[in-house]
Amino acid sequence: MTPEEEKRHIHYMKEAIKQARKAYALGEVPIGCVIVHGEKVIGRGYNRRNTDKNTLSHAEITAIRRASRKLGDWRLEDCTLYVTLEPCQMCSGAIVQARIPETVIGCMNPKAGCAGSLLNVLEDPRFNHQVHVIRGVMEQECSDMLKQFFKELRVRVREERKQRRAAAEEKNGQEKRQHGD
Numbered sequence: 001m002t003p004e005e006e007k008r009h010i011h012y013m014k015e016a017i018k019q020a021r022k023a024y025a026l027g028e029v030p031i032g033c034v035i036v037h038g039e040k041v042i043g044r045g046y047n048r049r050n051t052d053k054n055t056l057s058h059a060e061i062t063a064i065r066r067a068s069r070k071l072g073d074w075r076l077e078d079c080t081l082y083v084t085l086e087p088c089q090m091c092s093g094a095i096v097q098a099r100i101p102e103t104v105i106g107c108m109n110p111k112a113g114c115a116g117s118l119l120n121v122l123e124d125p126r127f128n129h130q131v132h133v134i135r136g137v138m139e140q141e142c143s144d145m146l147k148q149f150f151k152e153l154r155v156r157v158r159e160e161r162k163q164r165r166a167a168a169e170e171k172n173g174q175e176k177r178q179h180g181d
């Protein structure tokens with residue numbers, strides 16, 4: 001990677017991180033994506049799976065849908081897709097289907113990623129299209145954002161559990177008092 005290329009990748013990964021922050025604000029796992037054509041962002045997306053109650057609401061799928069609408073073509077040739085987390089099997093499949101030539105990934109997802117972790121859908125020579133993949137652009141930022149999210153989520157879940165337990169004990173106590181125990 002030349003220094004100019006690296007600068008460009010960092011610039012657009014920051015745009016993808018901005019999208020991920022929108023997911024974060026909704027309480028969604030913070031994953032963001034942008035698709036760049038020439039020097040223009042033609043599609044943006046962030047994870048809205050819980051908000052939309054839709055498994056298709058992944059950042060990459062939304063960005064692909066918008067970019068295709070913009071170009072008026074399902075083929076996203078000459079485009080680069082930037083995503084903060086390694087794509088899942090569905091999104092990796094969509095990237096190949098859309099003929100996207102290049103994908104830049106922030107951090108990897110060893111438990112579910114399909115761009116080199118569990119599977120490598122993007123670079124499988126058996127498909128009729130292979131994607132050039134660049135990994136680890138702003139890796140620390142992307143990974144810290146996810147870690148922070150899950151840390152807060154664990155605290156929230158623990159808090160909710162505690163409150164539920166307290167409410168149940170309160171109710172129990174009241175019932176006992178009513179029965180004169």
Ligand SMILES: [Zn+2]
Nearest residue numbers: 058088090091
């Ligand atoms: Zn996905």
